[in-house]
């Protein structure tokens with residue numbers, strides 16, 4: 001499919017008003033997206049687990065208007081929010097050629113997260129995907145009839161233009177984004193991983209340890225730019241292809257030890273890229289390292305399959321099979337909670353994607 005396939009060509013312009021509501025989850029990348037070209041095209045393929053509990057719930061009410069300007073208000077957790085507006089304005093500008101009705105209506109966007117906003121958890125994936133899905137449902141209200149596949153693809157396509165990783169939040173349980181030779185995929189939208197998934201990876205758990213709940217030290221926009229002219233960029237992009245290729249076999253064979261190697265190496269590579277860019281950053285905190293070392297020790301001593309991954313920040317995602325749930329949570333409570341800000345962590349697991357409410 002190409003960009004043009006997503007342009008809405010005709011719709012019923014007589015519809016006066018309506019309301020749509022979606023819940024869309026966050027996701028956690030196993031092979032990381034870090035580096036992009038123009039128009040939110042990723043430099044390398046990525047794959048993520050869709051999460052279940054960390055979600056954004058967005059309701060969009062639309063009313064016909066006369067002016068041709070974009071017109072919208074944002075309410076976050078019940079309160080009018082000006083801070084989100086510029087991001088949504090940019091999103092609207094990027095997507096308007098694909099959703100031409102954007103200038104015909106005033107939009108009231110009411111949004112909330114199931115996780116605390118100040119948790120340092122990226123809300124752009126769940127937030128942008130929820131908004132993209134609302135716009136798709138409005139398209140349907142305007143008389144456009146879509147097959148499921150196309151609906152999800154266009155929702156993911158629009159979400160990508162809001163925030164790259166958001167395109168991996170529409171479906172579950174594993175989603176691939178970015179052309180590669182190993183799986184069905186596209187640079188324009190995320191697709192469900194089409195390979196076999198061994199039962200070891202069903203219901204995988206993710207405990208998100210909140211080490212630092214502050215504002216992101218490096219915005220993703222700046223972060224991705226650091227890969228331009230990065231001395232190791234070319235090798236890194238090739239490595240992501242290679243890791244996805246290996247992960248495909250691992251997901252089907254159920255080899256947890258090999259899974260751990262890829263996932264932890266990807267997390268550390270992401271941070272290594274930031275440490276070796278210009279300017280350079282260290283996004284891990286002392287407690288991040290403390291947690292990683294304790295996870296390694298626990299794994300060794302208990303023959304466990306616990307492992308970690310990281311986003312572009314200090315928080316640690318602790319990943320483990322469902323079968324180890326109780327012993328890992330005992331370990332988190334007895335040893336790791338001490339390194340979380342205010343003792344906060346979030347229990348999540350792999351989920352099935354967004355839902356219309």
Ligand code: DP6
Pocket residue numbers: 028029031032033034040046122124162163164165166220221224270311312
């Ligand atoms: C480190 O999707 O937040 O989480 O496209 O600029 O919005 P933008 O970036 P964003 O980048 C996320 C990067 C990451 C890795 C990942 O999720 O694959």
